[in-house]
């Protein structure tokens with residue numbers, strides 16, 4: 039049961055991450071277009087803001103996969119010296135900090151998205167695109183990151199109990 | 205009923221849309237005065253642009269209670285009300301700073317604002333004027349042609365209006381403007397008169413100042429979260445109203461005198477002017493823009509009508525109200 | 529509870545929680561959101577997310593993924609091998625010459641990228657094995673690579689200076705120019721150190737065998753062509769930016785594109801290299817961004833508490849310290865915090881507190897940006913928490929032990945502190961260039 043959950047979450051988030059990583063080229067393209075349009079035609083109104091939207095999508099949708107890849111630094115003064123089992127035991131406890139942080143992020147994200155939908159919020163700019171789409175993407179990213187955290191929690195718990203999942 | 209313990213003061217977090225240097229002039233004095241006069245019963249903490257929440261989120265943050273009160277124009281704080289376009293610099297809505305309070309308190313805008321904001325859970329408190337809106341740039345602007353292709357930091361609504369002259373409006377955090385001028389993210393600023401160019405330090409990153417403006421007086425307000433406002437005992441409400449008025453008063457003369465003295469030679473910016481006849485096209489386009497906005501809702505139509513009536517009276521009154 | 533106490537409490541609970549080894553961003557974010565909720569109730573619940581909106585509007589952050597991507601590509605592109613060969617041949621005759629050449633290589637890599645990851649990757653995978661093969665002392669060269677690569681954030685372009693510029697509201701172009709000479713100064717100090725130590729103890733850096741150096745002059749000159757590409761990339765990025773053709777964020781995209789083109793032309797993109805690069809880019813960008821996200825929330829609470837006023841009151845009024853004492857204390861505290869904290873988190877959290885104070889005390893904020901950047905370089909190398917330490921540990925060949933890595937950094941940390949002192953005493957080293965080159969009208 040739990041094993042399937044972990045597998046599904048991991049597989050799904052990996053898929054999302056592998057797609058998200060290509061957004062780097064989208065950002066690059068937008069910025070290059072921006073400098074070209076400035077040099078050769080009228081500069082575009084939307085480039086900077088659009089690049090910012092993509093950046094937000096990039097790191098929030100990539101959040102889950104980066105947890106999976108273990109890209110996040112830790113202060114390993116003591117941690118680095120522990121056995122995998124000890125690490126897992128401590129992580130099982132301290133991961134609550136990650137949960138709480140992500141939970142608040144999600145709470146704020148959902149509330150902000152609701153607002154964006156309710157009032158058809160547009161961005162504070164002359165281009166003024168609707169904000170709901172990007173906020174929804176951000177919320178999805180945070181939610182997936184939270185899912186990934188639960189998967190990590192289960193895996194750590196298994197190691198801590200001495201019965202690692204595969 | 206509001207209850208106040210003698211010992212625990214009510215605390216408000218008020219965020220202004222102005223940056224720190226400017227805030228010292230445009231809002232700090234009234235906050236300090238209030239805190240002193242409230243004598244420990246209430247304390248307002250002042251935060252500047254983007255300090256607690258980004259400017260584009262000001263309205264939402266106030267509605268949600270993340271902050272208690274805001275000083276901003278409706279456009280900048282991204283209010284979810286149809287009349288937000290009139291905040292900040294609605295093109296050619298005013299000729300002088302004094303037009304703004306007159307429009308609000310003699311021509312009926314105050315009631316409209318009060319109504320519009322109560323529909324979205326926010327208490328509109330008081331409106332006042334700031335400075336005119338001119339262009340400051342690195343290359344001189346002498347004809348409308350020169351505006352073409354400029355990436356300009358400006359207000360959303362003003363920006364939309366200006367696109368028809370080839371301007372490319374860019375919105376970034378207020379505090380990033382100086383740096384953005386230097387990193388090339390923007391080429392010009394259409395955000396204020398010359399007093400703020402100096403106070404915000406933007407004078408150091410631009411060379412020219414265009415004396416023609418697209419509006420003679422910024423229009424903005426103080427707001428509060430409706431629940432927070434209702435919790436404030438009446439005598440403190442009265443006190444805060446008096447302090448807001450003192451703030452409007454101070455800004456009126458601070459800008460009025462500042463614009464004149466700086467233009468008359470105290471600023472290091474070089475002044476340029478587009479001939480009146482040519483600038484007239486901008487003004488005419490603005491009236492077309494008014495019609496577009498009037499078509500948006502019943503309420504915007506009403507505001508536009510008030511602006512027109514006001515305009516007519518001012519013209520009829522002649523100098524010193526209007527010269528043309 | 530007074531504001532001072534809350535501040536102290538937030539800081540100490542953050543540091544303590546970090547000791548558990550939980551992910552740094554999670555710890556900072558946790559303390560941030562919980563403090564906001566406790567202090568401000570319902571109103572504080574959304575501060576975490578509103579930091580995301582703030583981050584999104586911070587446009588210079590767009591340079592971050594660009595520079596990271598570019599850094600990884602540069603290390604794959606083969607530019608470094610060619611350069612290294614050139615240094616190898618030209619410097620090999622000197623005692624410790626290869627180590628000196630490695631510093632040269634690091635300076636050039638630094639001029640092409642705004643971070644130190646590129647230098648670390650290149651140093652650990654290309655230079656280090658060669659140096660070890662030639663009998664160089666492993667402790668010394670491990671330090672050389674860590675110190676050399678850290679120049680990536682001082683020699684323009686620099687991401688750290690971009691972030692600093694955003695918080696200090698200082699022009700990025702000028703900040704970058706200000707980093708140029710201090711960067712060269714540090715490189716020179718490193719070189720002097722290497723030369724002196726190898727002179728005293730030739731076993732640390734043996735001279736290359738004659739046959740390796742015996743190359744006809746024409747060949748030797750040809751090798752210098754390796755410098756053309758880096759120069760071109762540098763020009764495309766910095767030149768176009770300083771001349772006003774591209775904006776800051778655009779120039780970082782131009783840099784990324786040029787690295788991509790070079791790698792493609794040299795046929796280095798096959799075998800999944802590109803996919804691996806963008807995967808690493810995503811990982812590192814996320815690490816940065818999530819830390820910034822969390823720190824922005826923490827910082828907003830901090831700011832909301834009036835931390836700035838509290839500390840200023842303490843230092844200036846209560847203790848009556850002189851401006852220079854305060855400045856030195858600040859640098860020491862940066863170095864101390866840098867042992868335990870991520871530099872970006874440090875910047876977002878304490879800079880809003882320090883920078884206005886520095887300004888008020890009458891110091892130049894461009895110069896201070898350079899001082900700050902050097903303390904970041906130090907913090908990358910000081911155990912227990914340092915990015916270059918982490919990277920070195922991950923990438924170094926097996927014969928380099930953790931102990932070697934830790935031991936290797938101290939001489940360079942001391943040299944950097946000397947460099948810091950020199951630049952404090954002679955601000956013109958940093959300020960001359962930005963004062964004399966006027967970028968953007």
Ligand SMILES: NC(=[NH2+])NCCC[C@H](N)C(=O)O
Nearest residue numbers: 643644645816871872915916
């Ligand atoms: N604040 C950070 N997350 N810094 C990461 C820096 C990593 C590495 N030393 C670099 O400069 O590329």
Ligand code: NA
Nearest residue numbers: 638641680685
């Ligand atoms: Na660099």
Ligand code: NA
Nearest residue numbers: 866867907913
């Ligand atoms: Na460190």
